[in-house]
Amino acid sequence: MSNTRRDFIKITSLSAAGLVFGGHYVHSAMQSKRLALGGDAGPSRTPTYCEVCFWQCAGWVYKNEDGKIQKITGNNDDQNCNGRLCPRGTGGVGMYYDEDRLKTPLMRVKGADGKQTFKEVSWDEAFDFIAEKMQKIKEEHGAECTALFTHGSGGKYWGDMLKAFGSNNIAAPSYSQCRGPREVAFIATYGEGLNSPEPLDIRDTRCLVLIGSHLGENMHNGQVQEMSDAIDNGASIITVDPRYSTAASKSKFWLPIKPATDIALLLSWIREIINNDWYDKAYVEKYTYGFDELKNYVQPFTPEWAYGITTLKPHHIRESAREMANAAPSVIVHPGRHVTWYGDDTQRLRAVAILNALLGSWGRRGGYYIPDKLSLPDYPHPEFPQPKRTWRDVTNGKYKLADLALASGVCDATIPSPDMDCNIKGWIVNGTNLIMTLPDQQKTIDAINNLELLVVVDTMPMEITGYADVVLPECTYLERWDDLRVAPGRNPSIALRMPAAEPKYNSKPAYWMAKEVAKRLGLGEYFAWETFEEKLDWQLKQVGSSLEEMKRIGVKNLPREYGNLFYAENEEVDFYTNTGKIELYSTALEAEGFDPFPVYTPHMEPPEGYYHLNYGRAPMHTFSRTANNPNLTDLMDENAVWVNPKVAKEWGLQNGQPVYLQNQDGVVSEFPVKVRVTERIRFDSVYIVHGFGHADKKLSRAYGKGASDSQLITRVLMDPIMGGTGMRGNFVTFLFEKESEVQS
Amino acid sequence: MRYAMAIDTKKCVGCSDCVVACQTENNVPIGYCRDWVVEITDGTYPQLEIEIRSERCNHCENSPCVRCCPTGASHYEDGGIVTVTHNKCIGCGACIVSCPYDARYSHPEGYVDKCTFCLHRIKKGQQPACVEVCPTKCMYFGDLDDPNSDVSKMLKKRKYKTLIPEAGTKPHVYYLI
Numbered sequence: 056m057s058n059t060r061r062d063f064i065k066i067t068s069l070s071a072a073g074l075v076f077g078g079h080y081v082h083s084a085m086q087s088k089r090l091a092l093g094g095d096a097g098p099s100r101t102p103t104y105c106e107v108c109f110w111q112c113a114g115w116v117y118k119n120e121d122g123k124i125q126k127i128t129g130n131n132d133d134q135n136c137n138g139r140l141c142p143r144g145t146g147g148v149g150m151y152y153d154e155d156r157l158k159t160p161l162m163r164v165k166g167a168d169g170k171q172t173f174k175e176v177s178w179d180e181a182f183d184f185i186a187e188k189m190q191k192i193k194e195e196h197g198a199e200c201t202a203l204f205t206h207g208s209g210g211k212y213w214g215d216m217l218k219a220f221g222s223n224n225i226a227a228p229s230y231s232q233c234r235g236p237r238e239v240a241f242i243a244t245y246g247e248g249l250n251s252p253e254p255l256d257i258r259d260t261r262c263l264v265l266i267g268s269h270l271g272e273n274m275h276n277g278q279v280q281e282m283s284d285a286i287d288n289g290a291s292i293i294t295v296d297p298r299y300s301t302a303a304s305k306s307k308f309w310l311p312i313k314p315a316t317d318i319a320l321l322l323s324w325i326r327e328i329i330n331n332d333w334y335d336k337a338y339v340e341k342y343t344y345g346f347d348e349l350k351n352y353v354q355p356f357t358p359e360w361a362y363g364i365t366t367l368k369p370h371h372i373r374e375s376a377r378e379m380a381n382a383a384p385s386v387i388v389h390p391g392r393h394v395t396w397y398g399d400d401t402q403r404l405r406a407v408a409i410l411n412a413l414l415g416s417w418g419r420r421g422g423y424y425i426p427d428k429l430s431l432p433d434y435p436h437p438e439f440p441q442p443k444r445t446w447r448d449v450t451n452g453k454y455k456l457a458d459l460a461l462a463s464g465v466c467d468a469t470i471p472s473p474d475m476d477c478n479i480k481g482w483i484v485n486g487t488n489l490i491m492t493l494p495d496q497q498k499t500i501d502a503i504n505n506l507e508l509l510v511v512v513d514t515m516p517m518e519i520t521g522y523a524d525v526v527l528p529e530c531t532y533l534e535r536w537d538d539l540r541v542a543p544g545r546n547p548s549i550a551l552r553m554p555a556a557e558p559k560y561n562s563k564p565a566y567w568m569a570k571e572v573a574k575r576l577g578l579g580e581y582f583a584w585e586t587f588e589e590k591l592d593w594q595l596k597q598v599g600s601s602l603e604e605m606k607r608i609g610v611k612n613l614p615r616e617y618g619n620l621f622y623a624e625n626e627e628v629d630f631y632t633n634t635g636k637i638e639l640y641s642t643a644l645e646a647e648g649f650d651p652f653p654v655y656t657p658h659m660e661p662p663e664g665y666y667h668l669n670y671g672r673a674p675m676h677t678f679s680r681t682a683n684n685p686n687l688t689d690l691m692d693e694n695a696v697w698v699n700p701k702v703a704k705e706w707g708l709q710n711g712q713p714v715y716l717q718n719q720d721g722v723v724s725e726f727p728v729k730v731r732v733t734e735r736i737r738f739d740s741v742y743i744v745h746g747f748g749h750a751d752k753k754l755s756r757a758y759g760k761g762a763s764d765s766q767l768i769t770r771v772l773m774d775p776i777m778g779g780t781g782m783r784g785n786f787v788t789f790l791f792e793k794e795s796e797v798q799s
Numbered sequence: 800m801r802y803a804m805a806i807d808t809k810k811c812v813g814c815s816d817c818v819v820a821c822q823t824e825n826n827v828p829i830g831y832c833r834d835w836v837v838e839i840t841d842g843t844y845p846q847l848e849i850e851i852r853s854e855r856c857n858h859c860e861n862s863p864c865v866r867c868c869p870t871g872a873s874h875y876e877d878g879g880i881v882t883v884t885h886n887k888c889i890g891c892g893a894c895i896v897s898c899p900y901d902a903r904y905s906h907p908e909g910y911v912d913k914c915t916f917c918l919h920r921i922k923k924g925q926q927p928a929c930v931e932v933c934p935t936k937c938m939y940f941g942d943l944d945d946p947n948s949d950v951s952k953m954l955k956k957r958k959y960k961t962l963i964p965e966a967g968t969k970p971h972v973y974y975l976i
């Protein structure tokens with residue numbers, strides 16, 4: 056393998072070249088500060104939908120008198136944002152003005168000194184190289200030995216290119232590293248997953264239960280807005296979290312649970328609701344399967360039993376169960392989003408799904424609504440060929456219940472092993488920094504070392520770009536057309552993204568790149584449109600709109616086609632499960648050899664002097680993607696490690712003191728992180744915001760700021776049901792200085 | 800007419816959207832701000848409380864900054880809005896020192912800058928940028944003399960406080976508690 060071993064190259068080497076060959080790049084930072092005073096944005100505005108996170112809020116981009124992008128505001132007609140973007144969306148301008156952006160295509164070459172380095176190349180050179188390598192992989196190993204990892208809009212075009220090429224290994228880390236277990240649990244229970252945005256009627260709920268979900272710090276825009284509406288309407292909030300989150304501070308009940316014991320609490324809640332006859336009898340009888348078995352099953356799980364495990368007082372467990380029951384069916388036990396915690400996540404989410412069913416909240420006002428989504432025809436193209444092996448074969452047929460390809464599985468399938476008959480040889484990585492996103496960084500790097508081709512498409516140099524053979528600079532969402540947004544919601548809707556400005560530097564849209572590569576592979580017929588506008592207009596005309604109309608309004612809401620938002624009284628419903636009912640008892644899990652009811656299993660506890668490593672989000676950042684955004688780093692440019700005052704005293708830690716974190720496997724954080732001594736965290740845990748501690752110097756604002764939780768997540772707890780990668784089984788301790796020998 | 804703002808601490812989540820929106824609306828340079836978020840934690844685990852507040856110039860009725868400005872650059876606009884005329888400001892910084900709320904900053908171009916209640920937007924019948932963007936809709940703006948304005952209605956309905964009342968500045972930013 057040594058011939059394909061690649062070094063991590065810092066794109067820093069380019070900046071010197073950038074100065075020589077493209078001095079005009081340098082002044083962009085200044086320009087961003089030279090916007091005309093007065094703040095009157097003038098009449099020109101273009102529609103977009105936000106790409107700073109997956110919520111995809113629709114908005115308007117305004118320019119100042121000099122024709123420069125000044126600000127982005129929400130589109131009032133959009134159901135995802137109701138005219139209000141979140142801080143990241145408002146700060147989206149920073150993505151455009153960020154002077155550290157990728158500027159021109161790059162290729163890995165050996166320098167005269169034998170060292171690997173990037174050189175600037177033309178788009179033609181980059182595409183020719185990619186096409187040639189892909190052909191070679193196809194001839195030698197088969198087309199299905201290529202894979203795409205993606206996050207964001209560009210994934211559709213690269214995905215189509217790959218499907219046309221003969222591979223369906225298309226994986227989004229947002230599945231096996233994030234919401235996958237939730238989808239599988241809800242499919243097992245209700246016959247359908249939740250998707251994005253989740254169909255939660257938070258604004259009309261009377262009781263919102265958040266389990267480890269920190270809405271408010273987690274800026275899922277529509278949900279944060281509706282949580283605020285619910286507070287206005289006097290709804291009660293119950294928060295389960297070892298940390299006093301912002302949401303906890305708005306809650307009637309905060310249950311400061313011992314980490315990793317959530318299933319015990321859920322089982323106890325289920326028992327309380329059944330044994331006190333607080334469940335929705337008519338609903339349970341009409342719609343569910345397996346109630347009597349469930350009732351039997353949960354009998355041992357008394358609040359006193361749960362107390363011994365969760366450290367939550369029995370009367371708090373009872374009172375909070377009562378609170379939910381009083382509000383039912385207008386109650387939401389929130390399914391969460393990043394749910395890959397301890398490897399039994401599908402089961403935990405099953406318990407959440409069951410609890411909702413007992414309370415009768417699925418399909419009810421103030422609970423889960425029935426979403427509707429427009430089906431938009433694709434621009435005509437030939438049928439995609441049947442891949443010789445699918446992602447299921449490639450990932451060795453494991454995890455049958457997974458409904459999407461597993462990013463971690465595809466990564467594993469890249470590392471040769473005796474039980475694998477097909478190894479993946481080529482990756483396209485679109486808009487996702489796999490080094491930070493996938494757990495176990497060393498494994499990701501090992502996989503990369505076995506590749507024959509790694510193409511990275513991004514707007515910013517991220518850690519992953521340093522491993523690429525070819526780097527393709529994408530222009531930001533403010534500079535490009537993209538596919539129409541067809542999000543599910545209370546009503547079907549479409550939103551348009553169009554360029555507000557010409558792409559800066561030599562960056563290009565992903566649809567153009569994918570088409571160019573496809574053409575070189577003889578697959579041009581899959582991208583038969585001349586211009587992207589032509590494609591969009593064709594699609595819009597199929598659904599009674601037009602590009603011309605959408606340019607004017609940005610968002611179009613359509614009438615529902617899929618019946619009512621909620622079930623009518625006594626409505627007959629056929630659920631897409633084996634029994635046609637909501638399965639409290641899961642026949643699908645049983646058939647695959649898994650427990651039909653959620654089981655509480657004790658998890659590992661931190662060794663002496665170590666603490667649970669909890670991580671989460673800050674409202675002004677999206678994962679590691681925004682860590683260099685000038686507007687957003689202005690709000691928060693590093694994370695801190697939250698430490699309980701008792702722990703701080705024991706260790707002699709002061710507020711603001713820099714420490715290194717070392718995990719149970721001896722991995723030490725690359726950079727020190729400042730201590731934040733706060734009562735808001737349990738004594739057995741520490742907390743850091745995810746997405747900091749960037750190691751790439753080219754990210755001038757993010758480099759070396761804080762600690763990276765990803766780096767410290769080396770123990771991965773696999774979910775046996777669907778292959779989710781549980782990341783909360785890691786423990787850390789404090790180091791005052793970094794000794795080189797500790798670092799291994 | 801007396802413009803005022805009421806901010807609901809029970810709904811604010813401290814997201815700082817108000818800060819970014821102000822920055823892009825008013826061309827506040829990176830590294831500076833006209834509004835900011837304060838978070839105060841009280842109690843010991845697990846008996847805790849947090850108050851989160853979005854703060855800015857209080858547009859005080861009795862403002863030390865206007866009083867101490869040697870050039871008259873700091874002045875009242877209609878509706879009691881305190882603003883700085885940039886080209887009259889000599890950047891001496893007397894007002895920065897006099898403000899008990901630390902609401903003013905020295906702009907790199909040599910004048911003092913601060914929240915204007917988005918006067919340019921109010922004139923067009925719009926809401927201030929921070930009020931309009933807030934995802935939790937926790938900010939209310941309007942005329943205290945108009946009993947039907949959002950701000951008057953909220954102050955009637957809810958308990959509220961102002962910041963550092965003992966300074967005697969008579970702030971026009973109220974916090975609903």
Ligand code: SF4
Nearest residue numbers: 105108111112141144
């Ligand atoms: S929630 Fe925020 S970052 Fe995400 S799409 Fe909406 S505005 Fe953009």
Ligand code: SF4
Nearest residue numbers: 811812814815817933
């Ligand atoms: S935008 Fe609203 S919720 Fe966010 S910090 Fe400002 S006032 Fe609070």
Ligand code: SF4
Nearest residue numbers: 821914916917927929
């Ligand atoms: S009112 Fe306008 S100037 Fe004042 S803080 Fe809000 S956005 Fe900034």
